[in-house]
Amino acid sequence: MRGELCKPPQPRGVQVLVHGAGFTSRYWSMTPAEQYSYTNRAWQANWATLSIDRPGHGSSTRLFSEQPTAPVVVDALVTLLHDLKRGKYGPLDQVVLVGHSAGTALALYACRRHPEIAADLSGIALTGMVHAPDLADVAVPPGAVHAANREARFADLDDGWITTVPGRRGDLWWSPASPADLLRQDENTKGIWSRAELADAREMWTTPMTVSVPPILVISGQQDNSFCPASAQAGRCRDNLNLSEHEARFFLRGTRLTTHLVPSWGHVLSPSDEASRYILAWLGRL
Numbered sequence: 001m002r003g004e005l006c007k008p009p010q011p012r013g014v015q016v017l018v019h020g021a022g023f024t025s026r027y028w029s030m031t032p033a034e035q036y037s038y039t040n041r042a043w044q045a046n047w048a049t050l051s052i053d054r055p056g057h058g059s060s061t062r063l064f065s066e067q068p069t070a071p072v073v074v075d076a077l078v079t080l081l082h083d084l085k086r087g088k089y090g091p092l093d094q095v096v097l098v099g100h101s102a103g104t105a106l107a108l109y110a111c112r113r114h115p116e117i118a119a120d121l122s123g124i125a126l127t128g129m130v131h132a133p134d135l136a137d138v139a140v141p142p143g144a145v146h147a148a149n150r151e152a153r154f155a156d157l158d159d160g161w162i163t164t165v166p167g168r169r170g171d172l173w174w175s176p177a178s179p180a181d182l183l184r185q186d187e188n189t190k191g192i193w194s195r196a197e198l199a200d201a202r203e204m205w206t207t208p209m210t211v212s213v214p215p216i217l218v219i220s221g222q223q224d225n226s227f228c229p230a231s232a233q234a235g236r237c238r239d240n241l242n243l244s245e246h247e248a249r250f251f252l253r254g255t256r257l258t259t260h261l262v263p264s265w266g267h268v269l270s271p272s273d274e275a276s277r278y279i280l281a282w283l284g285r286l
Helices: 038-044 072-084 102-113 115-119 171-175 180-188 242-250 272-282
Strands: 002-005 016-018 048-053 094-102 122-129 146-149 161-164 216-221 257-262
Touching: 002 038, 016 038, 016 072, 016 102, 038 048, 038 272, 048 072, 072 094, 072 102, 072 115, 094 102, 102 115, 102 122, 102 146, 122 272, 171 180, 216 242, 216 272, 257 272
Parallel strands: 016 048, 016 094, 094 122, 122 216, 216 257
Antiparallel strands: 002 048, 146 161
16 A cells, blocks of 8 residues: 655644545645645645555555455554554654545544554544435446446456546536536546445445544535435535534544535535635644
8 A cells, every 4th residue: 555645844743645436645636736735735734644545546556356345455544544653654743534435434444443543543534425324325326437447547457446437527526616627637537446445334424433433524515416415405414503413423422523514515625725724724623
């Protein structure tokens, strides 16, 4: 598992950034950096970031589609978190986990599989996610995906790896007002996923936590077609109060839970200035 550590001279701590399905670590660093890069904004706020490519993704070693199961991925992730906390990569006072989409399911699954990591983490930001009553609510329509090896850039992968059909990401994961240059960039840098990765972890989107967790932020675009579909606009995604009450049911009593909806954004949140500012402000209060 590879990643890029960007560390300012005297960081407040490090954010471990875990991308979602169909993305890579490049999700966190869209260009131009001064306008769209979350890692750049974090740097300016004096936070180090470690943007990882999950096993089998991006710059990490290519794997067969059945290899990167959720236990394999989170065990590697937890080892990395322990190493960061113990100073293997230099002194870092705080370690924070920031997940997007499938990265949020893996973050919560890591807490359930390794409850001891709560002591190592100052907080977990769950971005591009709202808990749902049923997994069918967050499923990608079958016609929007195909075997990744149908595209030249993924030709060496086995049939178990899938990706989005060219031209479908806009209606899946972006709001109607999204800048065209961002949609093109997202298409050009898109990633893959396999069903093995989420076979165990995806239930975290519908299942309450039964273990203690560090402070939690749940932040979602209000126009997220995956986690705030039309059926949720009158309920959990109507406003921040409804979202807070909804999310509280998925964590143990006493959990320090913060929620926020970004009105004009969809599933992709990293380029959003409002989302970035909110996440960084929340981190500043930990």
